[in-house]
Amino acid sequence: MKLHRILFAITFSAAMLIGNAQAVELPGTIVDTQWLAKNLKQVQVIDVRSNKATFTTQPVFELQEKAKREVLTQVGGHIENAILLPYKSVRGERQVDGQKVKYLLPEKQDFEKLMQTAGLRAGKPIVIVSTGMTPKRVNEALRLFWQLKYFGEDNVAVLDGGLAAWLNDGHQVVTVEVSATPGDWKATATRRELIATPDDVSNADTDVQLVDARGTEQYYGINKRDYVSAFGHIRGAKMLPTEVLFRKDRDAVKFYSKDAYRSILEISEIEADQPTIFYCNSGHLAAGPWFIEHELVGNNKARLFDGSMHQWTLQNRPVKTVMLEPLPATCKSGLNKPGC
Secondary structure (H helix, E strand, O other): OHHHHHHHHHHHHHHHHHHHHHOOOOOOOEEOHHHHHHHHHHOEEEEEEOOHHHHHOOOEEEEEOOOOEEEEEEOOOEOOOOEEEEHHHOOEEEEEOOEEEEEEOOOHHHHHHHHHHHOOOOOOOEEEEOOOOOHHHHHHHHHHHHHHHHOOOOOEEEEOOHHHHHHHOOOOOEOOOOOOOOOOOOOOOOOHHHEEOHHHHHOOOOOOEEEEOOOHHHHHOOEOOOOOOOOOEOOOOEEOOHHHOOEEEOOEEEOOOHHHHHHHHHHOOOOOOOOEEEEOOOOOOOHHHHHHHHHHHOOOOEEEEOOHHHHHHHOOOOOEOOOOOOOOHHHOOEOOOOOO
């Protein structure tokens, strides 16, 4: 009888420990470094970055007299047990109406396989970590967030300031090579209410806002990316440049408050609660304002135009641009080239 009581106590204690390990709840769709450090063993971290070589190199700090401190100039290393996900694998090329369209959301089974191969497990909270030093890198995490959300994942957040904030706050990183153990994560839904197609954009009425997340010069058609076939923006779109959406905290890029974002939207003449479609060049930068409006401001009528200007201009749909003098033949990709 005594042995049975001992075994029961051991079993009960183990069950309690497992239960507690699984009981952690994300405080929201953004977590800070202190929360992550405290709950690191109870979540799974996805490290998404373009330069995967830096995953196993030391971060670089330089002493700058003007700043009177060591400044982070190159992110390196990763949070212990983090899953590495190269950003170029997150999106892919697909055939759409007989055309090859780049940078699109993968098919459901392909995305599920990608996440399983990376080592993502089902039923455990996910924290996505970017390198965090520029808005462009932060948007890598937000684009992945949108894709996970699209395929049914709700137990997911992003680290405010990414790895740069983690390093700034004195937390440790490791540089060891990581061998992924296949996971069992499943794509449980296809949330089409989060995505917009070219036809959705074309058919948008006066109640649907179009918002361009690119910089001023691309919006006005002064220059463009090489994979976009025409200069300018979609007619009727308002501009919300990515650079106004984040604040700099030492060497990391972080979010503003919900109230601050409502103010930014108001100044930009964008209704915070109206149906909205966000786009950019490829669906990358647009993930930022989509995340802010959908997840932080609380507009569940916000969508992301996945193909964005790449697909729009590939289909020869109309754009609006400033009237400029004809460009020299050497300036086909824009006025930002030397001599243009």
